[in-house]
Amino acid sequence: MQRLYDLMDHWSEVMEIGATPPVDDFPWLKYIPQQLLGNWLSRTQQVQAEMNSLYGDLVRHVQRRREQTGALGSFVDKVLDQNKGLELKDHQIYFLAGVALEGGSDTSSAVITSCIQAMVQFPEIQKKAQMEIDAVVDESRTPVWADFAQLPYVTQVVKESQRWRPIGGLGFPHTLTAGKSHH
């Protein structure tokens, strides 16, 4: 986990707007010594090495375990089970699994943290949400996804958290195809 958090810190620093020169838009920037541009190349290559090493180690661990004791139905197990048809290369499998790990952790926790902040700040909204939950789920079990449809106010709280304090842009360049309408 520590390796994941370290690499996410480093990656976030690289991806921060302004931290890396826009070399895809202005390729001539690649000819400027990187020392003048915040050592963007070394920092990017460090993240590349960290991702390859961590994601590769985790997938190889599953591969070894499958050889020794067999499949366990994890996400990577399922990808490997189907890989006869998919024929993904090792590197693609590393990133399929690694991105799920990376993209699914700090994003969700950031939304949950701003929601908690809102709940502290606006106790009457917290109370209303808890009254809704208490009418659907008693003390003998915690709420599950099957309760979703019965908890519209909680859903509204979640959506408002995502609007009120957006956790930020996943600032990856996109490419639009011709004729695509734009908002």
Add this chain to the structure above:
Amino acid sequence: MREEKRAQFLTTKSNSDQWIDGKLLPKGASVFINLWDIHHDERRWENHDEFDPDRYAGYTMVASEYANSSNYDKRDHYAYGNGRRLCPGIHLGERNIFLGIVKLLWAFRFEKATDSSGKPIDIDTDYQTGYTEGFLINARPFKCKITSRSQARENTIMREFAQVSQDVFSKYETGL
């Protein structure tokens, strides 16, 4: 600094010349999608900085349902981005976040912490000063008081944790 924080954006690129609202986007131009402004546009979100879940009354489907709609006026929010490069984790994220929040609210009471004289300690919820800069915007650490809502709820949490440890976690390796 204010400008910087407001410029949380997604970037996108045009493959052909396009006219939008009377402005030409030449082929290959980078387009920045400012997520802060989209979510705090007074024309759609009155009193935009107020936390008000009632804005979403009647908007209670999962985000992917709205993202798939062709009517952008009916989008709930753009937290997962937009278009063909919409976050592929949207389905996982919706479930993850909902379950995280609903279980916390079921289990705990969240209140302001108090100082030594018993006065509540205010939280800085300001997007400029109370939140981090960067690629992913996080609340800066803040003080609060979290207590369990009842002993019965604590027992349920411990019982479910033991159950899931046995049924699920024990199958997999730990400490990798």
